[in-house]
Amino acid sequence: xxxxxxxxxxxxxxxxxxxxxxxxxxxxxxxxxxxxxxxxxxxxxxxxxxxxxxxxxxxxxxxxxxxxxxxxxxxxxxxxxxxxxxxxxxxxxxxxxxxxxxxxxxxxxxxxxxxxxxxxxxxxxxxxxxxxxxxxxxxxxxxxxxxxxxxxxxxxxxxxxxxxxxxxxxxxxxxxxxxxxxxxxxxxxxxxxxxxxxxxxxxxxxxxxxxxxxxxxxxxxxxxxxxxxxxxxxxxxxxxxxxxxxxxxxxxxxxxxxxxxxxxxxxxxxxxxxxxxxxxxxxxxxxxxxxxxxxxxxxxxxxxxxxxxxxxxxxxxxxxxxxxxxxxxxxxxxxxxxxxxxxxxxxxxxxxxxxxxxxxxxxxxxxxxxxxxxxxxxxxxxxxxxxxxxxxxxxxxxxxxxxxxxxxxxxxxxxxxxxxxxxxxxxxxxxxxxxxxxxxxxxxxxxxxxxxxxxxxxxxxxxxxxxxxxxxxxxxxxxxxxxxxxxxxxxxxxxxxxxxxxxxxxxxxxxxxxxxxxxxxxxxxxxxxxxxxxxxxxxxxxxxxxxxxxxxxxxxxxxxxxxxxxxxxxxxxxxxxxxxxxxxxxxxxxxxxxxxxxxxxxxxxxxxxxxxxxxxxxxxxxxxxxxxxxxxxxxxxxxxxxxxxxxxxxxxxxxxxxxxxxxxxxxxxxxxxxxxxxxxxxxxxxxxxxxxxxxxxxxxxxxxxxxxxxxxxxxxxxxxxxxxxxxxxxxx
Numbered sequence: 001x002x003x004x005x006x007x008x009x010x011x012x013x014x015x016x017x018x019x020x021x022x023x024x025x026x027x028x029x030x031x032x033x034x035x036x037x038x039x040x041x042x043x044x045x046x047x048x049x050x051x052x053x054x055x056x057x058x059x060x061x062x063x064x065x066x067x068x069x070x071x072x073x074x075x076x077x078x079x080x081x082x083x084x085x086x087x088x089x090x091x092x093x094x095x096x097x098x099x100x101x102x103x104x105x106x107x108x109x110x111x112x113x114x115x116x117x118x119x120x121x122x123x124x125x126x127x128x129x130x131x132x133x134x135x136x137x138x139x140x141x142x143x144x145x146x147x148x149x150x151x152x153x154x155x156x157x158x159x160x161x162x163x164x165x166x167x168x169x170x171x172x173x174x175x176x177x178x179x180x181x182x183x184x185x186x187x188x189x190x191x192x193x194x195x196x197x198x199x200x201x202x203x204x205x206x207x208x209x210x211x212x213x214x215x216x217x218x219x220x221x222x223x224x225x226x227x228x229x230x231x232x233x234x235x236x237x238x239x240x241x242x243x244x245x246x247x248x249x250x251x252x253x254x255x256x257x258x259x260x261x262x263x264x265x266x267x268x269x270x271x272x273x274x275x276x277x278x279x280x281x282x283x284x285x286x287x288x289x290x291x292x293x294x295x296x297x298x299x300x301x302x303x304x305x306x307x308x309x310x311x312x313x314x315x316x317x318x319x320x321x322x323x324x325x326x327x328x329x330x331x332x333x334x335x336x337x338x339x340x341x342x343x344x345x346x347x348x349x350x351x352x353x354x355x356x357x358x359x360x361x362x363x364x365x366x367x368x369x370x371x372x373x374x375x376x377x378x379x380x381x382x383x384x385x386x387x388x389x390x391x392x393x394x395x396x397x398x399x400x401x402x403x404x405x406x407x408x409x410x411x412x413x414x415x416x417x418x419x420x421x422x423x424x425x426x427x428x429x430x431x432x433x434x435x436x437x438x439x440x441x442x443x444x445x446x447x448x449x450x451x452x453x454x455x456x457x458x459x460x461x462x463x464x465x466x467x468x469x470x471x472x473x474x475x476x477x478x479x480x481x482x483x484x485x486x487x488x489x490x491x492x493x494x495x496x497x498x499x500x501x502x503x504x505x506x507x508x509x510x511x512x513x514x515x516x517x518x519x520x521x522x523x524x525x526x527x528x529x530x531x532x533x534x535x536x537x538x539x540x541x542x543x544x545x546x547x548x549x550x551x552x553x554x555x556x557x558x559x560x561x562x563x564x565x566x567x568x569x570x571x572x573x574x575x576x577x578x579x580x581x582x583x584x585x586x587x588x589x590x591x592x593x594x595x596x597x598x599x600x601x602x603x604x605x606x607x608x609x610x611x612x613x614x615x616x617x618x619x620x621x622x623x624x625x626x627x628x629x630x631x632x633x634x635x636x637x638x639x640x641x642x643x644x645x646x647x648x649x650x651x652x653x654x655x656x657x658x659x660x661x662x663x664x665x666x667x668x669x670x671x672x673x674x675x676x677x678x679x680x681x682x683x684x685x686x687x688x689x690x691x692x693x694x695x696x697x698x699x700x701x702x703x704x705x706x707x708x709x710x711x712x713x714x715x716x717x718x719x720x721x722x723x724x725x726x727x728x729x730x731x732x
Contacts, residue, residue: 018076022139025069025073029062030146031062032147063147070139070156077129078164081125081168082165089173092118092176092180095115099184111184115180119223122170122173122215133160136156136157137157140156169238172238172239174215177219178227178239181224187371203429204428205427206454206456207427207451207453208423208424208451210423211383211421211423218239218381220443221379221444225369225377228368228369240365240367243363243364246270246404248271248357248359249357249359253359253467253470253471253472257472257473259289259460260460260474260475265289266289267286269356271404278408280306281307282305283303283304284347285301286300286350287299305323310404311403314357320348324341357399360389360390361389361390361462362385364458368380376430377429377438380428381424382458385420385458387465387466388406388416392406392416418489419489420461421483422483424458427441456477457475460475461483465478468492596668600664606657606660606663609656610654613653614657617646617650618650620649621643623642641702644699648695659684663681
């Protein structure tokens with residue numbers, strides 16, 4: 001039985017009963033508005049009370065009853081959520097025991113179905129929580145709109161954020177599910193996949209995931225890959241690990257612009273540590289960009305240093321000789337020391353020559369999925385992504401304070417921190433050449449839960465948002481509507497002369513005025529843009545072409561197509577009405593000039609072949625006409641043959657021209673809209689090859705028939721032998 005039918009038949013009444021009573025709260029708001037209109041003033045509320053006098057319940061105003069009911073609804077939803085989570089945990093415990101006793105594998109299919117059902121119920125519970133959370137937002141907004149003298153939305157939303165059913169983290173359920181799936185698949189045994197062997201093709205792609213879809217994506221992945229557990233042991237295991245990375249750069253943001261422009265050998269230098277609290281063991285990492293279209297791979301290298309050595313290392317006081325002595329004291333081999341020394345020296349020289357210092361920190365929770373002995377498919381999901389400016393605007397910088405990361409005791413103003421609104425999914429494939437990705441991976445990519453963001457970088461996004469005065473250009477994805485509010489939240493306050501009056505005339509600054517403080521920077525963009533789409537951060541520059549989202553209700557491939565060309569080329573799905581709060585569904589890609597040139601070269605190659613065939617056909621027609629005029633009525637068969645061949649080749653050349661032009665225009669539009677997905681035409685070249693083969697076959701058949709006719713004509717009109725020759729033959 002499908003999960004939707006299961007809920008409808010078994011839990012429909014229970015779930016509907018525990019939803020937020022939006023209508024009842026709305027009626028109380030209307031009653032409170034009516035009371036206010038009757039009294040003409042705000043309903044009287046005494047400011048003193050007595051411990052020996054009971055307040056009459058019948059005298060409670062409608063607004064007070066509204067808040068009582070609101071609090072009751074909060075408690076009801078919390079109890080329902082906690083009870084359901086407790087039930088799911090009990091079922092998981094029983095399922096784990098059954099899985100452990102399933103030695104012969106007879107119940108494997110049944111256990112997999114039960115695990116899938118538990119996961120689906122958990123996702124439905126999350127949807128239940130989100131619907132009620134949205135309902136509270138709406139009813140509080142309506143309250144403040146109809147009763148502006150008693151605003152409560154801001155306070156009560158903060159109150160909601162601390163409720164267990166909103167704040168609770170139940171990722172341990174997913175970890176237990178992952179363990180069950182892993183045991184049923186047998187992930188604990190196998191042979192190592194030597195992905196470093198020749199012939200393997202590695203690819204890395206990054207996607208944005210809406211927060212509301214994170215659990216659904218996790219559930220789909222863990223059915224095929226186990227969750228990597230950082231702290232094994234205990235019932236309440238978490239599926240993620242906190243990661244902090246401090247990125248270095250200089251005052252001209254040299255490393256930022258190099259990574260943004262994807263310059264060959266552009267580097268990024270960062271210091272990373274794991275888990276919460278003060279760092280103890282640090283990893284110094286260097287990432288070097290290489291051009292993938294040249295067949296090169298980007299390189300990431302790193303070495304470890306104790307936290308106490310970080311500041312001396314950055315200042316050049318901790319030398320390679322001291323580091324080698326420390327490694328020898330720890331018992332490291334000469335090969336390990338040599339490898340460490342090379343990277344240690346190179347990074348230290350780059351820090352000194354480029355005058356690098358801490359600039360931006362990224363902080364996020366990472367969930368990793370991978371089979372321990374197989375690196376064919378690796379997936380990581382980063383959530384709660386936050387970027388922080390390492391050097392406070394109104395405080396000492398890291399260099400002055402003798403630190404390599406921001407002092408945790410200093411407050412962080414809103415202009416020095418930005419919270420990214422989506423999760424970031426990274427899919428790493430290491431497949432033998434010619435082998436396709438597993439079907440479940442393709443189903444995940446086609447599910448509608450993911451939005452591909454070509455070459456997305458946390459370092460680049462944080463620098464562009466928090467250091468607008470230093471950067472000279474920003475990445476293309478800042479144009480996306482879904483990240484606009486988070487960037488505006490971190491924008492510096494506008495100068496007094498830039499404040500624009502609000503429509504009501506109250507003189508409050510508008511959002512565009514608040515964003516005007518961000519100096520407009522040139523965007524890396526290519527293609528045609530719609531002038532009516534504007535972005536406050538860009539001044540007069542238009543945004544990316546935004547595409548509506550697919551209403552993804554599950555994992556699977558959408559085979560609906562619209563339009564003749566789109567149906568034929570199988571390039572995109574039909575637009576649908578966006579869901580409320582949905583992320584703008586773009587295919588934001590930084591289009592390289594070589595992409596356009598490759599499209600033009602392909603078009604010219606087809607055109608060259610078409611012109612060649614057309615020229616041959618035209619020449620044959622011309623020679624045939626000259627021959628007919630020169631020889632009169634003779635040799636009619638040969639003359640007609642030449643004309644037939646020319647008339648066969650000429651339509652083929654015209655068809656080839658039309659096909660080349662159609663594909664060129666279609667690909668140009670797809671590239672310009674940055675909606676490039678799968679733009680390969682698998683059937684067009686095969687069709688044209690078939691047409692050419694048929695044309696050549698027809699020419700061959702006609703030529704053979706003409707040759708046979710000529711042989712028959714020669715045999716019929718052969719001259720009779722001479723009489724002397726005949727008599728001689730008879731005598732012999």
